[in-house]
Amino acid sequence: MITPNHVLDAKGLACPMPIVKTKKTMKDLEPGQVLEIQATDKGSTADLQAWAKSTGHEYLGTETEGDTLRHFLRKDGANTVSEGTVIPEITLESFKEKVEANENLTILDVRELDEYEEGHIRGAVHIPLGEVEQRCGELKKDELIYVICHSGRRSELAAQSMAKQGFKQLINVVPGMRDWTGEIV
Template identity: 55%
Template sequence: MSIKVNKVLDAKGLACPMPVVKTKKTMDQIEPGEVLLVEATDRGSLADMKGWAKNTGHQYLGSKEEGDVLYHYLRKSDPSETSEIEEFPHVTSNEELINKLDDESITVLDVREPAEYVFSHVPGAVSIPLGDLEERMGEIDKESEIHVICRTGNRSNMAAQQLAENGFDKVFNVKPGMSQWDGPTENK
């Protein structure tokens, strides 16, 4: 079975958030119903593409992997089916989170891919990649103040929205995230 592709986007070698940024721009150039193939090497793009499509209303058809390249298939929806990704209203800065790290009543939720988490993360952070969040929400204490972090604030924005939609009411998106984190870190 083959999928008819209308446009191919080469996002190989780009890291989050660039594959999604380029996907959004390219999606604006194709017609509703057409299929975009995004070629990416960033492992995080798997969760990013699914999350972006879900949050905008475009259809995520699936992905396949060949060697180091991920091939993501997305179908452009009709404008009546789509929406812009809203900025999550509750944002906290890296500095504000650093000042709260000793508070045991907070949970730091890292939604990056496992390979990103292993090399450097906030001490005590819980690792649940964005793509796994829906199935693993039960692992997070709803009573806790949750600070969601990723590399740049984009995946954490999508994760924070998902948590809020599922009854978590003390959620904060940490921006700019690990790309500019100068607080304590650990690795596993």
């Protein structure tokens, strides 16, 4: 059993708020201290794992109690400032115009499977954030890829991970599917 130094209540919050609150809380901890994040957002596991990896913090694991996910992160003192590569963004409105103009687009949807199945953009490739590092080889490194999630935070983390693996043309769609008004399948 992990004993945290601090507990953050992020229950009832949807992406990106658990990450936003975690980031703010982590700044107040000393290196080596453990933060417990209590969340109900199913996507928070992949979100926190990717965020921890991109910032140098250590993801210690997740315990489940009913509908509550208890995530544990250890603060690392060496790399807490680095957020990774800056990924260019496109507004959802501009992206929607490209989709509706039937442009030949490579769209990567990094939401969890249940979110994707509720509705996604026709032709989007689905690779959940937690699988991006292992599966991004399914995409071509020289293609322009539009990365989308629910709000724009997971897609940013996915694009940062892909950039580290040599992908050069990545664009984060912001805010993401939560505000999408176009056709879905």
